[in-house]
Structure formats: C-alpha cells, structure tokens
Amino acid sequence: MERIVGIDLGTTNSLIAYVDDAGPQVIADNETGQKTLPSIVSFLPNDRVVVGREAGELARTQPLSTIRSVKRFMGLGMEHVSAEDRQRYRFVDDQGDTSSLVRFAIHDRQVTPPEVSAVILRALRDRAEAALQEEVRKVVITVPAYFNDSQRQATKDAGKLAGLEVIRLLNEPTAASLAYGLNTKEEGLIAVYDFGGGTFDVSILRLHTGIFEVLSTNGNTRLGGDDIDQSIAERFLLTELAEELRHDPQVLNSALRATEKAKQVLSDQDETVLNLAVPDKGVQLSRRLSRHEMEAAVDEIVARTLEPCRQALKDAGLETQDIEEVVLVGGSTRMPLVRQRVGEFFGRTPLTDIDPDEVVALGAAVQADTLSGRRRDMLLLDVVPLSLGIETMGGVMSHLIERNTTIPASVKEMFTTAVDDQTAVAVHVLQGERELVQDCRSLARFSIPIEPKPAGVPRVEVTFMIDANGILNVSATDLRTGLERSLEVKPSYGLTDEEVERLLEESIDFAEEDIEQRLLIEARTEADTVLHAADKALRQNAAFLQEGEEEQIDQVVQKVREACAGEDYDLIRDLTEELSQVTTPFAQRIMDSSIQEALGEKQLSDL
Amino acid sequence: MPTVVRCWRCQDEHIPQVFCPACEALQPLPPDIDYFTVFGLARDPVLDEQALANTYYDLSRQLHPDLHQTGTAEEQEASLQNTAVLNRAYRTLRDPVQRGQYWLELNGEQLGKENNKVPPDLALLVFEVQEQLAAVREAQSAGTDDARAGLKSELTQVWDDLDDRMQGLQQKLAANFSKWRQADDASDLLSGLKRVLSEMAYLRTLTRDVEKALSIF
Numbered sequence: 122m123e124r125i126v127g128i129d130l131g132t133t134n135s136l137i138a139y140v141d142d143a144g145p146q147v148i149a150d151n152e153t154g155q156k157t158l159p160s161i162v163s164f165l166p167n168d169r170v171v172v173g174r175e176a177g178e179l180a181r182t183q184p185l186s187t188i189r190s191v192k193r194f195m196g197l198g199m200e201h202v203s204a205e206d207r208q209r210y211r212f213v214d215d216q217g218d219t220s221s222l223v224r225f226a227i228h229d230r231q232v233t234p235p236e237v238s239a240v241i242l243r244a245l246r247d248r249a250e251a252a253l254q255e256e257v258r259k260v261v262i263t264v265p266a267y268f269n270d271s272q273r274q275a276t277k278d279a280g281k282l283a284g285l286e287v288i289r290l291l292n293e294p295t296a297a298s299l300a301y302g303l304n305t306k307e308e309g310l311i312a313v314y315d316f317g318g319g320t321f322d323v324s325i326l327r328l329h330t331g332i333f334e335v336l337s338t339n340g341n342t343r344l345g346g347d348d349i350d351q352s353i354a355e356r357f358l359l360t361e362l363a364e365e366l367r368h369d370p371q372v373l374n375s376a377l378r379a380t381e382k383a384k385q386v387l388s389d390q391d392e393t394v395l396n397l398a399v400p401d402k403g404v405q406l407s408r409r410l411s412r413h414e415m416e417a418a419v420d421e422i423v424a425r426t427l428e429p430c431r432q433a434l435k436d437a438g439l440e441t442q443d444i445e446e447v448v449l450v451g452g453s454t455r456m457p458l459v460r461q462r463v464g465e466f467f468g469r470t471p472l473t474d475i476d477p478d479e480v481v482a483l484g485a486a487v488q489a490d491t492l493s494g495r496r497r498d499m500l501l502l503d504v505v506p507l508s509l510g511i512e513t514m515g516g517v518m519s520h521l522i523e524r525n526t527t528i529p530a531s532v533k534e535m536f537t538t539a540v541d542d543q544t545a546v547a548v549h550v551l552q553g554e555r556e557l558v559q560d561c562r563s564l565a566r567f568s569i570p571i572e573p574k575p576a577g578v579p580r581v582e583v584t585f586m587i588d589a590n591g592i593l594n595v596s597a598t599d600l601r602t603g604l605e606r607s608l609e610v611k612p613s614y615g616l617t618d619e620e621v622e623r624l625l626e627e628s629i630d631f632a633e634e635d636i637e638q639r640l641l642i643e644a645r646t647e648a649d650t651v652l653h654a655a656d657k658a659l660r661q662n663a664a665f666l667q668e669g670e671e672e673q674i675d676q677v678v679q680k681v682r683e684a685c686a687g688e689d690y691d692l693i694r695d696l697t698e699e700l701s702q703v704t705t706p707f708a709q710r711i712m713d714s715s716i717q718e719a720l721g722e723k724q725l726s727d728l
Numbered sequence: 729m730p731t732v733v734r735c736w737r738c739q740d741e742h743i744p745q746v747f748c749p750a751c752e753a754l755q756p757l758p759p760d761i762d763y764f765t766v767f768g769l770a771r772d773p774v775l776d777e778q779a780l781a782n783t784y785y786d787l788s789r790q791l792h793p794d795l796h797q798t799g800t801a802e803e804q805e806a807s808l809q810n811t812a813v814l815n816r817a818y819r820t821l822r823d824p825v826q827r828g829q830y831w832l833e834l835n836g837e838q839l840g841k842e843n844n845k846v847p848p849d850l851a852l853l854v855f856e857v858q859e860q861l862a863a864v865r866e867a868q869s870a871g872t873d874d875a876r877a878g879l880k881s882e883l884t885q886v887w888d889d890l891d892d893r894m895q896g897l898q899q900k901l902a903a904n905f906s907k908w909r910q911a912d913d914a915s916d917l918l919s920g921l922k923r924v925l926s927e928m929a930y931l932r933t934l935t936r937d938v939e940k941a942l943s944i945f
C-alpha cells in the first residue's frame with residue numbers, strides 16, 4: 122500500500138504529517154528539528170527560491186520578492202486584492218482580455234499564487250522524504266472549509282505543480298475533529314472553531330459511531346491573525362510615522378512583524394514593549410503596550426468571528442446549548458481574548474488539548490490513512506460551504522446546489538436553444554449566497570456545442586458534480602443521441618490545464634537554494650542594501666556628517682565590500698551589522714531634520 | 729418486472745443493487761432509481777426518520793469514495809456517482825416537505841398546478857411580511873438607529889410567528905400522512921395533503937426572505 126501523507130498548507134505555517142504504529146505525527150525538519158515551516162517564499166534574482174524561516178529573514182530587506190500569506194491570494198482575481206496588499210507587493214497589471222488571475226511581478230518574471238504554494242509543498246515533501254527515507258508522491262492537503270471552488274482548484278494546481286498527486290482536499294476544521302479522535306464518542310454534537318493567520322472557519326459536526334457528519338460550515342477566508350497584526354500596527358505604530366513611510370513596503374513589513382511579536386507575547390504577559398526599527402529608513406519607535414489596550418483595539422475583529430458561528434448553528438438547526446464540545450484550532454486561538462469570547466458564546470470551556478498548530482496536519486494524516494485503505498473505522502461526510510448555481514435571465518443567480526449540501530453532490534439540468542439553428546448555449550457558473558450575479562463569485566464559463574436545429578428541439582443534459590474535494594466537475598450529454606459532449610470549461614480565476622502543464626515544465630529550473638548558498642546570498646543581499654543606503658546618504662546628506670564620521674563609515678564600507686567578495690556569510694553579516702550601527706547616528710540626524718522640515722511645511726500651510 | 733443489469737466486472741446479470749451478488753464489485757446505480765428504492769423502502773411518505781438516518785450512515789459506509797480510493801477507476805466512479813445519488817435521496821427524504829413533494833411527483837401529481845395561488849389564510853401574512861420587508865429596505869438607506877432597532881425586533885417577531893405556524897403545519901402533515909396510509913381510497917385525502925405542502929412551501933419562502941432581511945442588521 123502506497124503511503125499517503127497529510128499536509129496542512131497554512132496561511133502562516135505549513136506542516137506535513139504521517140501515521141505510523143504510534144499514531145499520527147508531524148514530521149520535523151531533519152536539520153533544524155522544526156515542525157512548522159513558515160509559509161514564506163523568497164525569490165532570488167538568480168531563479169532560486171528560499172522557503173521558510175530564512176525567507177522570513179529575507180523579507181526584511183526584500184519585501185517585494187518575498188511572499189508571505191500567499192494563501193490569501195489563492196484562486197483570486199486582481200479585483201479581489203486589497204489596497205493594503207497592493208502596497209505590499211507588485212502585481213502584473215490586469216491584461217483585461219484573459220482571466221485576471223493574481224500574478225505577482227517578481228524580478229523579471231510573473232509568479233502565480235499556486236506556484237508560490239508549490240514551492241512550500243516541495244519543501245515539505247523533501248522534508249518528509251528525508252525523514253521517511255522513501256519517495257512521497259501522494260498527499261492529502263487541507264483547505265479552509267469556507268474556501269470556494271476557485272480557491273480549492275488553485276490548491277490542487279499547487280499540488281500538481283509540486284509534482285504531487287493530491288488524493289484529497291480536506292477541510293481544516295473537519296481534519297481537526299479527526300485528530301481529536303472524538304470518534305470514541307458514541308453520539309454527539311461538536312463545534313470546531315479555527316482561527317489562523319489568514320482565515321477563519323467554523324464547522325458544526327454530528328458524531329455518530331465513527332461517522333463525522335458535517336452539518337454546516339461558515340467562515341471568512343479573509344479574516345485572521347494577520348488582520349489583528351494590521352490593526353495593532355495601524356493603531357499603535359503607523360500613526361506615529363510620516364505619511365509616505367506608512368506605505369513603504371519595508372516599514373510596513375517590519376511594523377507587522379513587530380506587532381505580531383508583541384501580540385504573541387501578550388498572550389502570556391500583561392504588558393510588553395512594541396519596537397519598530399528600520400535603520401535604512403531612519404525609523405525608530407518604541408512604546409509600551411498592555412494586553413488591555415491591545416484587546417480593546419482588536420475586540421471588534423474577534424467579534425467578527427461570532428457571526429459565522431451564529432449562522433452555522435442556525436443552518437444546522439441548533440442552539441448554542443446543543444453543542445457538547447468546542448474544539449479550538451489555529452494559532453490565533455492562543456489569545457486569551459479569543460478563548461474568552463468563544464467560551465462565552467458557546468457557554469462552555471473549549472478543548473485545547475492538542476497543540477493548535479499541529480492538530481490540522483495530524484487530522485490530515487489520519488484521513489490519508491483512511492484513503493490509503495489502511496483503516497475503515499472512520500468516515501467523514503463533509504459539505505459544500507457555498508451555494509452553487511448558474512446565471513439566468515436578468516443577471517439573477519439560480520441555485521442548483523444549496524450550501525451545506527453533503528458532498529459528493531450532483532444535479533442535472535436540462536438546456537435547450539432559444540432561436541433556430543443556434544449552435545451553442547453559454548453557461549456561467551457561480552458560487553455564493555446572494556441573489557444577483559454581480560454579488561456572487563464567478564467560477565467558470567463554458568459553452569455547450571449544439572447541432573443546428575429548430576429552437577427548443579435540442580436537449581442537452583448537463584451534470585454538475587461537486588466531488589469529495591468540494592470541486593465542481595461538469596459533463597454534458599445530448600439526450601437525443603445519448604452521446605457525451607465535451608465541454609471546455611474556462612475558470613474565471615484559475616490556471617487552465619495547459620498553463621499548469623507549461624508551468625510544470627518551466628518549474629524544473631526553479632531550483633531550491635542549498636542552505637549554505639542561501640545564507641551567503643542572503644547576507645550579500647542584505648549587505649548590498651545597507652551599502653546602497655549608506656552610499657546614497659553620504660552623497661545626498663553630506664551636510665549632516667560630523668568630524669571624522671565619513672572616514673569611519675568609509676572604513677567599514679570597505680570591510681563589508683571585501684567580505685562580500687568572499688564566502689564567509691557570518692563575517693558579512695557581522696560587518697553589515699557594524700555598518701548599520703556606525704551609520705545610525707548619522708541617519709538619525711537626517712531623520713530629525715526631515716521631520717522638522719515636514720513640521721515646518723505644515724505650519725506654513727496652516728497659516 | 730424489475731430490469732436486469734450486467735456487472736461491469738464479471739458480467740453477471742442481476743436486478744439493480746449496490747454490490748454485484750457474484751463478485752461483490754461496486755455497481756453503478758441505475759440513473760432513474762427512485763429515492764425510496766435507494767433506501768430499500770416502499771414508496772411511502774410516512775417513514776421512521778431515525779431509521780432513515782441509520783440506513784444513510786450504513787450505506788455511506790459502503791459507498792463513500794473515501795473508502796474506495798484504492799479501487800479501480802470503475803469502482804471509484806461508481807462510488808462517486810452512487811454517493812451523490814444517496815446524498816440527494818437522503819436530503820430529499822429526511823425533510824417532510826421535500827419528501828411529500830417528491831412523493832407527489834412520483835405519483836404523477838404536481839404541487840404547482842392547482843395550488844399556485846396563495847392559500848387564503850396565508851394571504852394576510854404574506855402582505856404583512858412584504859410590507860415590513862419594504863420598510864427594512866427603506867430604513868437601510870434613510871432610517872435612524874432607533875428605527876432600525878425597532879424594525880429588527882418586529883422582524884424577529886414575524887420570524888417567530890412563521891416558525892410557530894410551520895411547526896403546526898408539520899404536525900398537520902404528519903397526521904395527513906398517517907391518515908393517507910390507513911385509508912383504502914386515498915384520493916380525497918390527496919387534496920388536503922397538497923394544500924398543507926403548498927402552505928409549507930410558501931412559509932419556507934417567506935421565512936427565507938425574512939432571514940435574508942434580518943441578516944443585514
């Protein structure tokens with residue numbers, strides 16, 4: 122029996138797990154012993170990539186070519202990208218004619234979100250292969266329960282691009298319930314509350330002798346710890362900065378890292394210090410932050426997770442008191458405020474026995490074990506999170522499959538022609554709960570080829586099938602001839618099959634960097650940035666230099682340059698640090714003066 | 729006479745069933761199979777809902793794609809198609825209104841035909857709800873917070889009323905079903921059954937509209 126492993130492809134962190142005789146376990150990196158792999162990918166100019174913690178470090182100096190939280194972009198079009206994200210990254214302009222799928226502009230190439238995710242998947246696979254000493258090809262990948270069809274398809278494409286066979290996409294909250302082994306219960310109703318870095322999901326399940334039946338699911342694919350960080354940063358850091366600095370990708374990136382760190386500390390302590398230092402931009406801020414202040418600022422975000430909980434309960438036809446167990450999943454549930462709010466809402470203390478970082482990956486491994494045919498005592502009955510339908514007259518969406526329908530689900534719909542000799546019928550597939558087409562998410566368009574006949578005579582039956590992955594498949598049969606008709610389905614926000622093939626071929630030369638080389642390049646890049654900044658400052662602001670300062674800086678610059686020619690990355694890093702330090706007072710003086718200038722201008726305009 | 733089908737694997741001929749009696753391979757269900765038959769039930773709108781759920785779980789354990797992942801392409805396809813049929817059948821039969829409507833269709837009766845007028849004692853309610861929904865739409869753009877709060881509590885009240893009525897109708901439906909089952913000649917009961925089902929369908933639509941309106945508060 123070929124092994125199937127489970128992958129939690131998270132917004133913030135990704136993990137890979139498998140099942141052995143001792144039960145499910147997460148596979149740690151052979152070298153570092155780390156179990157979580159930060160979902161960060163940095164693209165270097167030489168067609169090399171860096172993944173994980175090292176990429177996180179590169180983000181400080183190369184924010185534009187380092188993608189974090191790529192999951193937020195999966196299956197989206199450019200029109201769905203927020204203003205903040207547009208400031209954070211560079212995108213390829215919408216070409217208008219073809220689909221407006223998100224494409225990052227990195228160095229001189231275009232990179233789609235599935236390609237970025239594929240890099241993460243490959244790193245996880247390598248990790249598993251090293252640990253298990255065997256080839257790993259088949260995987261279960263988890264997705265937020267509330268992911269729509271395009272987002273699921275994009276995840277599947279990512280697997281394919283990583284050279285993996287995606288046996289199943291599994292909903293994250295459902296995976297968590299499997300990991301908790303709640304099947305020991307004869308009968309029961311549980312709620313899974315999954316609040317991660319970028320997404321929020323809630324699922325209500327009925328357990329019945331080994332069957333995990335999802336009754337309803339709800340959520341928000343754009344709500345998570347990232348929003349908490351953003352909100353803290355805006356409230357306590359960015360307001361202190363000049364307008365143009367607030368939008369600077371490097372400053373923004375550092376501000377978000379600083380707030381995330383402070384937020385995490387405040388899960389265990391009552392007070393911390395919020396620090397923001399971006400020497401090249403002359404930014405240096407520091408302020409005390411209490412848990413109380415932070416909670417007041419982010420309570421609104423936490424409250425936004427309760428509405429989906431209410432809706433999910435309603436869809437399941439249940440009240441809060443019917444729920445016997447609440448399971449917490451995701452890093453953001455470490456916040457005391459979140460635990461408190463969830464506890465109040467459901468009127469019971471939530472379960473937190475399993476590490477919220479690992480629980481989804483462990484559940485994916487359990488499901489992988491079932492799919493590989495090794496166990497038959499558990500069965501998941503999952504649902505489609507959003508209603509599926511087609512566009513009808515007047516721009517109205519007509520539902521074919523209602524949300525929370527158990528999958529696999531299929532429905533047949535008859536199509537005919539409206540005018541004589543019509544040779545095709547166009548179909549527009551949509552997903553969402555709203556009435557008007559413009560308020561729903563466009564999934565795909567296809568056209569049914571038809572032999573020219575008088576109007577109303579042709580009869581073509583189209584089957585819409587949502588498979589066990591929650592992904593839509595369509596097929597058509599000509600009822601007059603009984604023959605299957607092939608359909609060319611064009612995804613609204615996805616890669617076409619040909620594009621996946623092409624990327625698969627190209628991706629071969631997109632090799633991963635080996636670690637030594639990686640650190641060296643990283644150190645050189647960082648040195649380069651600082652050298653560049655120092656050089657520019659010396660040329661433009663020589664007036665601010667003090668006696669002997671230029672010579673002192675020049676000396677270190679020289680040392681850094683020499684080190685960069687060599688291979689010792691530790692030395693390069695140390696010297697870069699030294700250069701930062703000797704230039705800090707100089708940078709501070711430049712900053713002070715530009716602030717005064719800014720204030721001066723303001724006073725003038727106030728007059 | 730039931731039609732005979734042929735096993736895709738061993739060519740055995742048998743009446744439609746989930747597993748081939750000769751080689752035990754998973755078989756595709758005939759596309760026109762009725763939902764009662766999927767569950768091995770007689771075509772009877774009166775059924776034990778708990779037993780239905782248990783059969784659903786048992787059949788899921790036999791059919792679900794997760795448990796046929798290592799099978800041949802034919803088995804995987806049959807598992808996918810059959811489970812989709814099973815899920816649709818369960819969704820229809822577990823709900824008394826949908827079950828009733830489906831049963832009428834199987835018996836060549838349509839709900840819509842003679843029952844497409846609003847049932848008289850519902851008419852008033854329909855107008856009332858429509859009026860309130862219009863007020864909500866207005867308040868959306870112009871209303872004060874106080875006005876909105878007032879509307880919300882009124883709408884909630886309407887929802888509760890609709891819910892009460894629905895429960896009443898459900899009892900009526902169950903009673904009608906059992907009467908129908910016991911009667912020798914059920915034709916005169918049919919119209920009563922249809923009326924209840926049609927009222928329920930109306931109430932459903934109204935309830936959904938009210939819920940949609942409530943969701944914006």
Ligand SMILES: Nc1ncnc2c1ncn2[C@@H]1O[C@H](COP(=O)(O)OP(=O)(O)O)[C@@H](O)[C@H]1O
Pocket residue numbers: 130131132133134135316317318319320345346347381384385386388450451452453454455456477478
């Ligand atoms: N101790 C903590 N306190 C508060 N938030 C935390 C803590 N640890 C992690 N987080 C937050 O959890 C999020 C990541 O959660 P995770 O479950 O890994 O996300 P995802 O599933 O989206 O990858 C991040 O926003 C991170 O800041």
Ligand SMILES: [Mg+2]
Pocket residue numbers: 131132293317318451481
């Ligand atoms: Mg997660």
Ligand SMILES: [Zn+2]
Pocket residue numbers: 735736737738739740748749750751752753
């Ligand atoms: Zn057979």
